[in-house]
Each structure stands twice: as C-alpha cells, then as structure tokens.
Amino acid sequence: MAEWDVANRPDGAGELPEAVVQRLRAGELWHALLLIGERTQTVRAVRWLAQALLCSAPAAEAPCGRCRSCAQFAAGSHPDFWTSGEEGLRAGDVEALQSWLATKGHGARKVYALLGVDEMTPVAANRLLKTLEEPAPETYALLTATSRQKVISTLRSRSFTCLLSAAPPFTSTDPASMSVVGRLSSAEDPSFAGFMERVIEWTETWLRGGASPWELAASWQSLAKDIPAEDGLLLLAEWLRELMRVRAGAQADRFAAWQEAARRIAPILEVEQYAACVQVVMDARLRLQSHVALLLNLEQMCVRLREVTTSW
Ligand SMILES: [Zn+2]
Structure with a gap:
C-alpha cells in the first residue's frame, strides 16, 4: 500500500498541534480524535499516534521505536491496531471494526483508525456513532478527513477535531x-x-x-x-x-x-x-x-x- 509507505516516516509528531502531543505525553489523549488535513499528512499523524499509544515505553518517550510493540507496528502486524478506509468506508467496514473491538486485546490498549470519514456512506457513519458513543476503556479512535464540513455533525460532536495546520494553501502564487x-x-x-x-x-x-x-x-x-x-x-x-x-x-x-x-x-x-x-x-x-x-x-x-x- 503506497499510501502507508509514504506515511511510514518518523515525523508524524511534527504534523500534530503541540496540544495534542502534550495530552498524549500526559496520558490524557481524547478517546476519539478527528484529524483534518491532506490525506498523506493525516495518515502520517495517525501512524505516529497509534504507535505511540501502543508503545510499551513511558508516555513521555513513546513511540520508542525499540520495544516489541513498536517492532510489530512497524511490520504492519500489531494485533491491537486496526485500520480501514484505504478504499472508502462502508457499513461492512464498521461491522468488521465492531467485531474486532469485541474480541479481547493482546495488550492493555486498542487503537483503530478510520481513514476518510468525510467520504463514508451515511449508513456506515450511523453505525459508527454507536461505537463512538460508548467508548470501551483504553480504546482510541483516530478518524481522518480532508474536509471538516463534509463530516456529519454527529460524528464531529463525538470526537475532538484537530486541524493539521499546513494543509490549506497559505500563499497564492498567482x-x-x-x-x-x-x-x-x-x-x-x-x-x-x-x-x-x-x-x-x-x-x-x-x-x-x-x-x-x-x-x-x-x-x-x-x-x-x-x-x-x-x-x-x-x-x-x-x-x-x-x-x-x-x-x-x-x-x-x-x-x-x-x-x-x-x-x-x-x-x-x-x-x-x-x-x-x-x-x-x-x-x-x-x-x-x-x-x-x-x-x-x-x-x-x-x-x-x-x-x-x-x-x-
Ligand atoms: Zn515502543
């Protein structure tokens, strides 16, 4: 998956506002985060956050890049990380997520990522609401979108929105x-x-x-x-x-x-x-x-x- 390859760089923290990194370090990250920005940018941020949340090092040093969890994550085989949305999000994807959430985790935490929630079908979005409304302990949702406007308001209100600031074209070259x-x-x-x-x-x-x-x-x-x-x-x-x-x-x-x-x-x-x-x-x-x-x-x-x- 080319997209993940592009994203597989250690600089995901640089994409995130300082406040988000601070909350992560303090062990106080929101249970559902909605990241708005360009796709490659939000995917990088998601990977970094997921790896940091699952890392076994202290929160202040995560992701350490050396522990077993980090190695599994880098290999794309971490059992407590689940992602979908490379090719659109449908109701079936949300059902698969819910089944995965119902299984017992390997470690203390589970992290899931849904890419492009602004493009998901209304049926899928409504299914997801239930999962976001009743968050399981130590379970983190990382949602991404390129347009905040296009994300249905009920999803927005159940997650903390985070704008990745480099996304808009700040200077016209016209x-x-x-x-x-x-x-x-x-x-x-x-x-x-x-x-x-x-x-x-x-x-x-x-x-x-x-x-x-x-x-x-x-x-x-x-x-x-x-x-x-x-x-x-x-x-x-x-x-x-x-x-x-x-x-x-x-x-x-x-x-x-x-x-x-x-x-x-x-x-x-x-x-x-x-x-x-x-x-x-x-x-x-x-x-x-x-x-x-x-x-x-x-x-x-x-x-x-x-x-x-x-x-x-
Ligand atoms: Zn680690």
Whole structure:
C-alpha cells in the first residue's frame, strides 16, 4: 500500500498541534480524535499516534521505536491496531471494526483508525456513532478527513477535531495577486491609499456580525470604487489568506504593515473557514467576467461569506 509507505516516516509528531502531543505525553489523549488535513499528512499523524499509544515505553518517550510493540507496528502486524478506509468506508467496514473491538486485546490498549470519514456512506457513519458513543476503556479512535464540513455533525460532536495546520494553501502564487499586493504595499499607486484601512474595517464589521450581507455588499462596492473590481476582490482574498496564516500561528507576511489588525481579527474564524472564504471571494472574482451586475455578484458573495462564518 503506497499510501502507508509514504506515511511510514518518523515525523508524524511534527504534523500534530503541540496540544495534542502534550495530552498524549500526559496520558490524557481524547478517546476519539478527528484529524483534518491532506490525506498523506493525516495518515502520517495517525501512524505516529497509534504507535505511540501502543508503545510499551513511558508516555513521555513513546513511540520508542525499540520495544516489541513498536517492532510489530512497524511490520504492519500489531494485533491491537486496526485500520480501514484505504478504499472508502462502508457499513461492512464498521461491522468488521465492531467485531474486532469485541474480541479481547493482546495488550492493555486498542487503537483503530478510520481513514476518510468525510467520504463514508451515511449508513456506515450511523453505525459508527454507536461505537463512538460508548467508548470501551483504553480504546482510541483516530478518524481522518480532508474536509471538516463534509463530516456529519454527529460524528464531529463525538470526537475532538484537530486541524493539521499546513494543509490549506497559505500563499497564492498567482502572478496577478502578487502584482496587486505589491502595488498596495509599495503605496506607489494613489488609488490604493487608505484602501487597506477600509478593508480592515469592513472585515471586522462582517466577522463581528455587525451588518447584513446586503449592507456589506453595498459598503464593499463603495469602498473599492476607485480600483478595478477584479483587483479589489483579489486583495480581499489575499487579506483573508493572511488572516488564515496568522490564525494558524504563522507570522504576518504580505500584509506585514497591518499585522496588528491581522492578529486582532484572525482568532475570530478557524483556519478552514478562512480557506472557504478565500474560495468564495475568488468565485465572485471569476463571476465578474460573466456580466452579472456587480452589486448582485457582491451580494451573493456576502451571503456566502456569512454562511461560512455562521454555519460551522
Ligand atoms: Zn515502543
């Protein structure tokens, strides 16, 4: 299985937020963890966590890589580790898991991994709920998904969600965006003067729920009236990307001059929500070419932005 080969590297801990590693070290890991991120990344994290949970060394040193348990794990033959989902998750997989959980373990702990719970069938997801609701002692569930939105809410509410932060595309490499952001920050273009301050104010009004989507659309149209609509939306998308980057704990980058505002605003949403908002803005920018009236387009954009901020 190529996927597991790619994942079979010792750096799984590096994928995980420090808080998760600390809880593991303290022997206080949640019984069900939902890891959100790219597939290879979440699989690496799952392998590392599973090996650490099953390792016979003290929690502070696990996975030691030397004990019998670690050797069995590395060989892919650990009897207390069960995984499924390389080729989708169906109800039969959950039934197989439940049978495995009902058998007596070889050691003190059991760990199971279900890969891609955002792609599992509704029947399978409902079967799994029962297992998550009544966790057996010393049994750990490691679930993975590429999209948190697509995981059914009842599964989300029964597990601790952990975003693997390197997943979203933090920096656009689109030449158009680099040129527009460059013009903004060099301040050579007088039409951009004061623009970012107005964008920051607009962003805060939106994120703090201070205006309806229709008011937001009208105020965006008026604040960006001196620059091409395309450039305005590109800047908004890049600004949201910056907030996403700061939210994930990185330093301010392209908008370094406004980093104080970025630090103030960034905690309002989750990294994944910022990623979704960037997409909404870029979709609106694409629609500019379709001759939809500008204000109508902006209204659609603001309605969708509001959905992202309120429905997660
Ligand atoms: Zn070990």
